[in-house]
Amino acid sequence: MTIRNDLLTDKIDQALKQRDKVVAIRTSLKRLRENRRRALLELTNFEKLRELAKQIKDKNTKNLKTNIETFTRALENQGGKVHFASSAEEACRLVYQIVSAKDVKLVVKSKSMTTEELKLNEYLERMGITVVDTDLGERVLQLARDKPAHIVAPAIHYTRRDFAQIISKNEGVWVESDPEKITQSIRLLLRKRFLSAQAAISGANFLIARSGSVVLVTNEGNGRLGPSVPPLYIVVAGVEKIVQNEEDAALLLELLARSATGQSLTVYTTFTTGPQRMADGSLQELHVVLVDNGRMRARETELGVALWCIRCGACLNTCPTFNVLGGHVFGGVYPGPMGVLWSAIIEGYDNANNFSDLCISCGLCSSVCPTKIPIAETIMLVKSKGKNRRGKRLSEKILASVGGIERFASKAPKIWNTLVLTKFTKSVMDLIGLDPRRTPPKVEKEFEPSAKELTGFVYFSDIYARYNEPKIAYELEKIFKEVGLSVYYPIEQTEAGMPYLSYGMIEKARKCARKNVQVLLKYVSSGCKIVTTEPTALYLLRHVYPFLLKSREADFVAQNSYSVAQIVYSLVKERNLSVYPKFSQKRVFYHVPCHARALGEEYYLPLLKLAGYEVVTSDVTCCGIAGTFGYKKGALGYELSMVVGEELFEQMAKFGEGIYSTDSSVCSIQIKDALKKSCFHPLFLFGVG
Numbered sequence: 001m002t003i004r005n006d007l008l009t010d011k012i013d014q015a016l017k018q019r020d021k022v023v024a025i026r027t028s029l030k031r032l033r034e035n036r037r038r039a040l041l042e043l044t045n046f047e048k049l050r051e052l053a054k055q056i057k058d059k060n061t062k063n064l065k066t067n068i069e070t071f072t073r074a075l076e077n078q079g080g081k082v083h084f085a086s087s088a089e090e091a092c093r094l095v096y097q098i099v100s101a102k103d104v105k106l107v108v109k110s111k112s113m114t115t116e117e118l119k120l121n122e123y124l125e126r127m128g129i130t131v132v133d134t135d136l137g138e139r140v141l142q143l144a145r146d147k148p149a150h151i152v153a154p155a156i157h158y159t160r161r162d163f164a165q166i167i168s169k170n171e172g173v174w175v176e177s178d179p180e181k182i183t184q185s186i187r188l189l190l191r192k193r194f195l196s197a198q199a200a201i202s203g204a205n206f207l208i209a210r211s212g213s214v215v216l217v218t219n220e221g222n223g224r225l226g227p228s229v230p231p232l233y234i235v236v237a238g239v240e241k242i243v244q245n246e247e248d249a250a251l252l253l254e255l256l257a258r259s260a261t262g263q264s265l266t267v268y269t270t271f272t273t274g275p276q277r278m279a280d281g282s283l284q285e286l287h288v289v290l291v292d293n294g295r296m297r298a299r300e301t302e303l304g305v306a307l308w309c310i311r312c313g314a315c316l317n318t319c320p321t322f323n324v325l326g327g328h329v330f331g332g333v334y335p336g337p338m339g340v341l342w343s344a345i346i347e348g349y350d351n352a353n354n355f356s357d358l359c360i361s362c363g364l365c366s367s368v369c370p371t372k373i374p375i376a377e378t379i380m381l382v383k384s385k386g387k388n389r390r391g392k393r394l395s396e397k398i399l400a401s402v403g404g405i406e407r408f409a410s411k412a413p414k415i416w417n418t419l420v421l422t423k424f425t426k427s428v429m430d431l432i433g434l435d436p437r438r439t440p441p442k443v444e445k446e447f448e449p450s451a452k453e454l455t456g457f458v459y460f461s462d463i464y465a466r467y468n469e470p471k472i473a474y475e476l477e478k479i480f481k482e483v484g485l486s487v488y489y490p491i492e493q494t495e496a497g498m499p500y501l502s503y504g505m506i507e508k509a510r511k512c513a514r515k516n517v518q519v520l521l522k523y524v525s526s527g528c529k530i531v532t533t534e535p536t537a538l539y540l541l542r543h544v545y546p547f548l549l550k551s552r553e554a555d556f557v558a559q560n561s562y563s564v565a566q567i568v569y570s571l572v573k574e575r576n577l578s579v580y581p582k583f584s585q586k587r588v589f590y591h592v593p594c595h596a597r598a599l600g601e602e603y604y605l606p607l608l609k610l611a612g613y614e615v616v617t618s619d620v621t622c623c624g625i626a627g628t629f630g631y632k633k634g635a636l637g638y639e640l641s642m643v644v645g646e647e648l649f650e651q652m653a654k655f656g657e658g659i660y661s662t663d664s665s666v667c668s669i670q671i672k673d674a675l676k677k678s679c680f681h682p683l684f685l686f687g688v689g
Contacts, residue, residue, distance in 0.1 A: 005357065005393075005636060007354070008329075008354065008355060008357065008358075008636060009634060009635045009636045010635075011328075011329045012325065012329055012635040012636055012639075012640055013634075013635040013639075015324075015325050015326075015328070015329045016324070016635060016639060016640065016643055020159065021157045021326070022324055022643070024156065024157055024158065024159050025149070025156050025157055025323065025324065025325070025326045026323050026324065026647070028150075028153055028156040029156065029316070029317045029322075029323050030323075030619075032152075032153065032260075032261065032262065032313075032317045033317050033318060033619075034262070035261060035262020035263075036258060036259060036260075036261075036262045036314065036317070036368075037262075038262060039257075039258040039262040039263065039264065040258055042258075042264065043258070049251065049254065049255055049370075050255070050369075050370055050371070050372050051372065052251055053251060053252055053255055053310075053370055053371045053372070054308065054371050054372040054373075056243065056248045056251060056252065056371075057252075057307070057308035057310075057371045058308065059244070060240075060242065060243050060244060060248065061240065061299060061304060061307045061308065063244065064239060064240070064242070064296070064299060064307075066209075067209045067239075067242040067243070067244060068084070068209075068239060068242060068290060070209040070210065070244075071207055071208070071209040071212055071242050071288075071290075073212075074209065074210065074211055074212030075212030075274065075286075075288060076212075077212070078212055078273065078274030078275070079274055079275045079283065079286070080212065080274055080275055080286040080287065080288060081285075081286070081287045081288070082287075082288050082290060083098075083287060083288070083289045083290065084289075084290050084292070085289055085290065085291050085292065085293070086292045086293070087292070087293055088117065088118040088119065088291075088293050088346075091118050091120070091236065091289055091291045091293070092118055092119070092120055092123040092124075094289050095120060095123075095124070095201070095234055095236065095289060096123065096124060096127055096129075098232070098234055098287050099124070099129060099198075099199050099232070099234070100127070100129075102198065102199065102231075102232055102285075103198075104129060104198040104199045104232065105128075105129060105130060105198065106129075106130050106132070106193065106196060106197045106198055106199075107124065107129060107130065107131045107132070107197060107198070107199045107200065107201055108132050108134050108190075108193055108194055108197040108199075108200050108201075108222075108226045108230070109121070109131055109132065109133050109134060109200070109201040109202065109226070110134055110135060110200070110201070110202035110203065110216070110218065110222055110223040110226050110227070111133070111135040111137075111138050111154070111202075111203065111218075111223070112201070112202060112203025112236060112237075113148070113151050113203065113311060113334065114203050114236050114237055114238050114291055115201065115203065115236050116147070116148060116333075117291075117293065117333050117334070117342075117346060118236070118291065118293070120201070120236065121133070121142070131201075132190070132193045132197070134190055134193070134194070134220075134222035134225075134226050135154070135218075135220055135222060136182075136183065136186050136220060137153065137154040137155035138154055138155075139186060139190070140155055140158065140162075140163055140166050140167065140186075141154055141155055143166050143167065143169075143170040143171070144166045144170075147327075147328070148327060148335070149326040149327040149328050149331075149335065150313060150316055150326065150327055150335060150336075151311055151313045151316065151327075151334065151335065151336075152260045152261065152311075152312070152313040152316075153313070156326060157326050157328065159177075160177045160178070160179060160182065161177045163175075163177070163182050164176060164177035164178075164181075164182055165177075167182065167185060167186065167189075171185075171189055173185060173189070190222070194222075194225055194226060194229055195229065197226075197229065197230045198230055198231070198232065199230050199231075199232040199233070199234065200226040200227040200228075200229070200230045200232070200233050200234070201233075201234045201235075201236060202216055202223055202226065202227055202233075202234075202235055202236075203216070203235070203236060203237055204216055204235050204236075204237040204241050204288075205217045205241065205253075205256065205310070205311070206241055206242075206243050206248075206249045206252060206253075207235075207237055207241050207242045207243070207288070207290075208242075208243060208244075208245060208246055208248075208249055208271075209242050209243065209244050209245070210244060210245045210246070211245075211246065211273055212273060212274065213246075213271050213272060213273040214235050214237075214270075214271070214272040214273075214288065215249055215253070215269070215270070215271055215272075216268075216269075216270045216272070217253065217256065217257065217266040217268065217269045217270075218266060218267070218268045218270075219261065219263075219266050219267045219268065220267075220268075221267070221268055223268060223270065224268050224270050227272070228276070230284075231278065231282070231284055231285060232284070232285045232287075233275075233276075233284055233285070233286050233287070234287045234288075234289065235286075235287070235288045235289065236289045236291065237288065237289070237290065237291065238290075238291050238293070238295055239290050239291065239292055239295050239296070240295055240307040240308075240309070242290075252310055252371075253265070253269065255310070255312070255370035255371075256310050256311075256312050256370070258370075259310075259312035259313075259314040259368070259370045260311075260312040260313055260314070272286075274286065293346055294345045294346045295307060295345065297345075298345040302378060302381050303341055303344055303345050303378065303382075305341075305373050305374060305378060306338065306341035306342055306345060306373065306378070308371040308372075308373050309338055309341075309342075309371070309373060310370065310371060312370060313336075314365075314368045314369060314370065315336060315337040315338050315364075315365035315366075315368060315369055315375055316335060316336035316337065316338070317368075318364045318365060318367075318368050318621065319336055319337050319359075319362075319364065319365055320360065320362060320364070320594070320621060320622035320624065320626075320644045321358045321359075321360060321640065321644060322335070322336045322337070322358075323644070324640065324643050324644055325358065325640075327339070329355070329358070330355055330358045331355065332347065332351055332352065332354060332355060333346050333347060333351075336365075337359060337365040337375045337376070337379065338365070338373075338375060339355075340352050340355070340356045340359060340379050340382055341375065341378055341379065341382065343355075344382050344385070348386065349382060349385035349386030350386040352382050352386075353382065353383060353385075353386050353504075356379060356382055356383050357383075357636060359376065359379045359383075360502070360622075360626030360627070360629050361376055361379075361380065361498065361501055361502050361626065361627070362376070362594035362595065362598065362621075362622055362626060363376045363539055363543065363594065363595055363598035363599075364376075364594055364597060364598050364621055364622075366543070366598065367597070367598040367599075367600070374543075374547055376598075377543065377544055377547040377548075380501045380502075380504070380506065380509075380544075381506060383502075383503070383504030383506075384504040384505070384506035384507075385504075393433060394432050394433060395432055395433030395434055395632055395633070396503040396632075397503075398432060398434070399434075399499055399502075399503070399628035399631055399632070400499045400500050400502070400503045400505055400508070400628075401499075402463065402499055402628060403463045403494070403495030403497075403499070406443055406463050406466075406467040406468060407446075407463070407467060409443040409467070410443045410444065410445060410446045410467040413442070413443045413444050413445055416442075416443050417442045417443065420439060420440045420442070421439065425440075429633075430633065433632060433633050434631055434632065434633055435630075435631060435632065435633040435634070435637060435638035436633075437638060437673075438630070438631050438638065438673065439673075441464075441468045441665075441669060442468065443467050443468055444467070444468065444469065444470055444471075445470070446466060446467055446470070447461065447465065447466045447467075447470035447473040447474070447489070448470075449473070449477070449488070449489035449491070450477055450486075451477070451486045451487060451488045451489065453488070454488050454523070454526070454528070455485065455486045455487060455488050455528075456485070456527065456528055456529065457480065457485065457486075457487040457488065457528060457529050457530075457531050457567070458487070458488050458489075458490060458520065458523045458524075458528045458529070458530050458531070459473065459476060459487045459488065459489045459530075459531055459532075459533075460493060460496075460516070460520065460530050460531070460532050460537055460541065460561070461473055461489070461493070461532070461533065461534065461537070462495060462496040462532075462534045462536065462537040463495045463496075464534060464665035464666075465533055465534065465665070468665065469665070469681075471684075472533050472681050472683060473489070473533070475681070475683040475684055476531070476533055476564055476683060478687075479564075479568060479683060479687065479688055482687055482688045482689060483568070483571050483575070483577065483688050485571075487531060488523070488528075490519050490520070490523070492519050493515075493516055493519050493520070494512055494515045494516060494519075495512055496512065496516070496534075496536065496537045496540045496541075497509040497511075497512030497513060497540065498536050498540060498627055499627060499628050500512065501544065502626075502627055502628065502629065506548070509544075509548065510548050510549065513540070513544070513545045513548050513549055513554070514549065516541075516545070516557075517545055517549060517551070517553055517554050517557050518553075520541075520557050521553050521556065521557055524556060524557055524560040525556075528560070529560055529561075529562055529567065530557065530560055530561040530562065531562055531563070531564045531567055532561065532562070532563060532564065533564050533663065533681065533683065534663070534664070534665060535563070535593045535594075535595040535596040535599065535601065535663055535664055536593075536595045536627070536664065536666075538561055538562070538563055538595070538599060538601065539595035539598060539599055541557060541558055541561040542558045542561055542599060543558070543598075543599075545557065545558065546558050563596075563599075563601045563603055563663075564683070565601070565603035565604045565607060565663070565682070566601065566603045568603075568607065568688060569603045569606060569607055571688075572607070572610065572688060577688050577689065578688070578689045579607055579610040579611045579686050579687070579688055579689075580611055580612075580686065580687050580688075580689055581611045581612050581613060581685065581686060582684065582685055582686060582687055583659055583685060585657070585658060585659055586612060586613050586614055587613070587614050587616070587655075587656075587657065587658030587659065588608055588613045588614065588615050588616070588658060588659045588660075588661055588685065589615075589616045589617075589618075589651075589652050589655045589658055589659070589660050589661070590604065590605065590608060590615050590616070590617050590661045590662065590682065591617070591618065591623060591648065591652075591660070591661070591662040591664075591667055591671065592605075592617055592618075592662075593623075593662055593663060593664035593667050594621060594622050594626075594664075595664070596663065596664070597621055604661075604663060604682040605617065607682070607686055608661075608682060608685060608686060610686075611685065611686035613659075613685070613686075616655060616658075618647075618648055618651050618652075620645075620647045620648040620651065622644055622645065622648075623644075623645040623648055623662075623664075623667045623670045623671060623674075624640070624641035624642060624643070624644030624645030624646075624648075624670060625641050625645070625666045625667065625669060625670035626641065626644075626666075627666055628666075629641060630642075630666075630670060641670070642674065645670060645674060649671075649674045649675060652671065652675060653675060659680060659685065660675070660677060660678065660679040660680070661679065661680050661681070661682050661685060662679060662681075662682075663681055663682055663683075665681075667679075668680075668681070
């Protein structure tokens with residue numbers, strides 16, 4: 001194991017031991033997710049808005065040089081001053097030159113992740129200038145000499161008691177651990193700083209090229225009060241914040257607040273156009289420092305999509321591992337999934353890969369991003385880059401090769417199934433970095449399809465239904481037969497390739513993608529539809545293969561790929577067919593897998609209800625196993641996977657008598673390991689007549 005991963009494993013291990021912080025992070029992010037869910041119900045055209053937002057950000061990224069020139073001209077025509085900083089060091093130096101020219105000793109600052117990226121506070125303080133953060137969370141972090149754990153809710157890892165103790169200890173006043181009292185005390189303590197500061201610094205959510213306006217959204221009011229009092233106001237923002245016009249900004253604002261905090265609009269949305277008139281009649285001095293720091297270079301690479309980011313934090317809120325660890329463990333320059341991309345831009349691939357292993361390729365971040373950044377897919381590329389490429393550890397090489405191992409084992413399933421249960425096998429697993437608390441899944445004789453001629457449906461199985469539990473494939477054939485159809489199985493298809501992607505073996509994954517697209521293309525070209533029983537296989541066909549191959553052929557295959565549940569459900573509705581239960585027990589706890597959620601594919605739910613089952617689901621998005629991730633030994637594997645899934649396991653345990661079901665093969669393994677109870681693929685639960 002590399003030193004890098006030893007350090008990450010140690011950080012995870014320490015974080016998992018701090019149960020109060022795990023609970024605080026999980027509770028805060030659950031609240032943000034629920035707020036977002038409710039806010040999006042107000043929109044009937046969210047997906048259309050996402051597509052428009054993507055187009056706006058893509059357009060502005062491509063026109064970035066022109067936007068910089070237009071913004072500079074517009075603001076300077078109104079009396080402001082624009083500075084361009086190619087690096088973090090240059091940005092800090094420019095800000096210092098501006099404040100030192102006015103003999104500034106005290107600066108009030110509104111929250112700005114860009115200034116965190118630049119380490120501006122530390123730089124100015126080394127130069128003898130006091131900087132006071134004025135967002136409540138940021139101020140408490142500053143007093144504690146801590147760093148943000150989230151881009152929108154920076155102190156999610158703190159409890160109310162932590163807030164009160166930190167303020168009391170550092171400000172010399174006693175504060176009760178009551179939210180209202182904490183807010184009142186911070187407000188009083190900051191007010192004298194606001195009034196005595198000689199300069200204000202803030203970030204910007206958007207900069208409008210056409211008008212030269214600065215757009216700042218906040219909920220606490222400090223972002224409006226701070227810049228309005230001192231005679232000097234400095235805005236520090238990345239160049240990607242520039243949009244062409246107010247119309248672009250308006251649409252992005254509509255998505256930003258809903259995605260970030262679940263509000264239709266934040267409490268304060270401020271447009272500042274040129275220097276403002278002060279109370280004494282003088283004009284405030286306004287400077288905007290535009291920061292490159294790797295952005296212009298990234299624009300020409302696969303990382304350019306990260307410049308579409310509007311800093312809402314939705315990807316953090318939905319990420320299963322971030323929900324346990326927060327940004328101190330899962331983060332670098334920026335936290336969470338988007339932090340992997342931004343760390344690669346700013347500090348390089350090696351630094352990004354210091355924590356990219358915490359991305360478990362669930363795809364949920366991509367599915368919630370308001371500008372449709374392919375975050376999960378781009379992280380897969382990041383994992384394959386840098387000096388220390390992924391997949392060097394023996395455990396990862398073995399797990400990535402699971403398709404070949406299962407294919408080999410299926411030639412002699414009795415021998416394999418006996419061998420995996422021995423103490424010797426457990427010892428070998430422990431030695432090579434696999435967790436001995438896991439038992440490798442049993443194998444069976446390879447699936448032998450019954451359809452010998454091409455029909456209107458083609459089955460893409462991935463490895464589990466082919467080698468481990470071919471009963472799933474046979475059940476698929478049976479259900480199709482019940483509705484008078486058959487499904488053809490191209491025997492030349494290969495594994496879907498997700499383990500390769502998880503460990504940064506991108507070329508091996510591309511090889512799988514090319515092979516499968518080549519095999520499936522001839523069938524969809526003749527009018528066939530591809531059906532899958534494994535949500536990960538469908539996720540790869542629909543999202544990842546087009547991303548990796550960037551070909552019309554991959555797009556065409558993606559457009560003709562379906563969950564078997566979607567096909568069966570549509571047939572039931574079209575033909576007015578009945579759906580009947582196969583179990584006498586009518587209570588079902590159905591776990592919707594990550595990749596099904598990322599695809600918006602939950603067709604098994606109505607089918608199970610039509611069959612007469614009482615179906616319970618969970619809002620917990622991930623069981624934790626994440627393909628082969630949960631097979632790795634220790635904190636960066638099995639232990640983290642079990643903590644990620646623990647809320648789901650608790651809910652399933654409380655469910656009581658009934659049937660556990662999920663359509664993900666690995667989720668089924670995780671549930672069985674955690675609860676010591678059988679978990680069935682939904683296809684086994686119903687029939688169609």
